[in-house]
C-alpha cells in the first residue's frame with residue numbers, strides 16, 4: 001500500500017503553483033483558440049491547469065517524444081561536425097489519466113528493446129509525473145485492457161474526493177514533491193470516497209471488447225478475416241490519425257534538413273504511421289503493404305497480436321483516441337468485436 | 350555533397366513566369382522577406398515581373414505559376430521549357446489543378462461571351478489545364494498559395510541536386526503533428542483526409558476547414574468521404590457534422606471540384622477506387 005494523503009481544494013493551486021515556480025510543467029490546459037477543448041502543453045500558472053478534462057487529441061507522450069524531434073545538428077565542414085541537441089532541463093508532467101500512464105509504461109518497454117532507443121529514457125529520466133483519475137466517455141474501454149486503475153510511471157496520483165484530492169504517494173520523488181503544508185492525513189471517509197470514485201468510474205465505462213486480450217490475440221490468429229478488412233478499409237482514408245493520436249504508437253521517420261546557406265543542417269525525426277500509403281515503401285519501389293486493407297489489418301495485428309505476444313500485454317490502453325480521431329468513423333472497439341464474433345463463428349476468410 | 354556552384358557552374362540564374370492565375374504564389378514568395386536575401390546569396394534572379402523591372406531570357410531555373418488557358422500559352426511555356434535546365438511549377442494552378450479549371454464545365458464560346466460580351470471575338474480561350482499537362486516539369490510545388498516552407502525546401506533540393514517528391518499523405522497527418530483540434534469537433538466539414546499535405550495544416554491550425562487547395566493526394570479515398578459524411582449513422586463527432594450540414598454527395602463534389610477539375614472531376618470514378 002502506498003502512503004495516501006489528502007490535498008484539500010484550497011491547497012491544490014498552491015501546490016501546482018510551486019511546481020511551476022520550480023521548473024517547466026506540462027499539463028492539460030484549455031486550447032488558446034478553441035475554448036472548451038483541452039490539450040497537453042506547458043503551463044504558465046496554476047490557473048492554466050485543468051484537472052477535469054476529456055481525453056486530449058494528442059497523448060502526453062509528446063512531452064518525451066515531440067512530434068518533430070531534432071536529434072542533432074551538423075556542419076558540412078571537412079570533416080563534418082555533429083552537435084547533439086538534447087535538453088536536460090528537469091520538468092514535471094501533470095494531469096495524466098491512468099490509460100496514458102499505461103501508455104508511457106508500454107513505450108518504456110518498447111524503446112528499451114535492443115537496440116535500445118536513447119532519447120526516450122533520457123527524457124523520461126528528466127520528468128516527475130503526477131497522474132489524475134478521470135471520467136470515461138463513450139470511446140473509453142480501459143477496463144477491457146487492464147489500464148483503468150493503472151498507476152504506472154507516476155510519482156503521485158490524485159483521485160477526486162469531497163474535500164479535495166486523495167494523493168497516492170508512489171515513489172520517493174513523489175514524496176519529495178510534497179511539503180507538510182500541502183497535505184493532511186487521510187481519514188477512512190476519504191479512502192471510502194476515493195474507492196467510490198473508482199467504482200463509479202469503472203461502472204461508467206460503457207465500451208468494451210468482447211474477449212480478454214489473451215483470447216483476442218488467439219482469435220485474431222485463427223483467420224485472415226479478409227472480407228472484414230476489405231469492408232473497413234473501403235471506409236478508411238489512410239490518414240494515420242489513429243496512429244498519430246495513439247499513446248502506444250512508437251514509429252518514426254528520419255530526415256536531414258539543410259540550412260538555407262547549405263553549409264549545415266539538422267537531423268529530425270517525425271512521428272510516422274503504418275496507415276500511410278508510403279509507410280512500408282522501400283528502396284527499389286516495393287511496398288510491403290501497398291493495399292489499404294493490408295495496412296488496416298496490420299494495425300489490429302500490431303496492437304492485439306504481434307506486440308501482445310512480444311510483451312505479454314496488448315499495445316492498446318483503451319484510451320479510445322483512435323476512434324475519436326477517425327473522421328471515417330472506424331471504431332477500434334466495434335471492429336475488434338466484429339473480428340471476435342466472426343472468429344467465434346469460425347469465419348476464416 | 351554536390352553544391353549549388355558545382356551543379357550550375359556559377360550562381361544559377363532564376364526566372365519567374367506567370368500564366369493565368371492570381372499571382373498569389375509569387376506574392377507569397379516575396380513574403381519570404383529576409384529569407385529571400387539568404388536565397389539571393391545562392392542564386393541570381395534575372396526575371397521577375399512582379400518584383401523587378403530588369404528582364405533576361407538567359408536563365409537556368411524557371412518558376413512557372415498559373416494555368417494554361419490559351420493556345421499562345423502553350424507555345425510560351427514550351428519556350429521556357431526549352432531554355433530552362435530546371436522547370437518548377439509554382440502553385441496548384443500550375444502543378445495540378447485550380448480555380449481556372451472550373452470553367453471547363455462549360456463550352457468555351459459560352460465562357461467567352463459571359464466574360465467579354467460583344468468583345469468576345471477579340472479573345473480566344475481553350476480549356477484550362479495545369480502546366481504539368483503541357484510540358485515535362487522537374488519539380489512541383491502544390492498549394493494555393495504555395496507554402497513558403499515548402500518553397501524553401503524545394504529551392505534547397507534543387508541547389509543540392511536532390512529530387513523532391515511532394516508529400517503523398519493527407520493534411521490530417523500535419524494537423525495531428527501540430528496538435529491542432531480537428532475542425533470536425535467544431536462541426537465543420539474538412540477536406541483534409543483526402544487532400545495532399547505539405548502545407549503544415551495551416552488552415553486547420555487557424556481553426557478553418559481544409560479547402561483542399563493542394564488537390565487530392567494519390568489514392569485519396571473519396572469513397573470513404575462520401576460514406577462518412579453523407580450517411581445517417583456515424584459516431585458522435587462525425588454525426589455533428591452530418592446533422593449540421595446535411596451533407597450530400599453534390600456538396601462534396603462541389604467542394605472537391607474547386608481544386609480537382611483537371612482532368613474533369615469524375616466523382617463516381619474516383620470514389621470507386623479504394624486501392
Ligand code: SF4
Nearest residue numbers: 236237239240242326
Ligand atoms: S484514423 Fe480512421 S480513416 Fe484515418 S487511417 Fe485510421 S482508421 Fe483509417
Ligand code: SF4
Nearest residue numbers: 246316317319320322
Ligand atoms: S489503439 Fe486506440 S484505443 Fe488503443 S491505445 Fe491506441 S489510440 Fe488508444
Ligand code: SF4
Nearest residue numbers: 370373440441442493
Ligand atoms: S495556385 Fe492559387 S495562389 Fe497560386 S497563383 Fe494559382 S490561384 Fe493564385
Ligand code: SF4
Nearest residue numbers: 521524531532539541
Ligand atoms: S481538421 Fe481536417 S485535416 Fe485536421 S484531422 Fe480533422 S479532418 Fe484531418
Ligand code: SF4
Nearest residue numbers: 548552559560561562
Ligand atoms: S489546409 Fe487545405 S486549404 Fe489549407 S493550405 Fe493546406 S491543403 Fe490548402
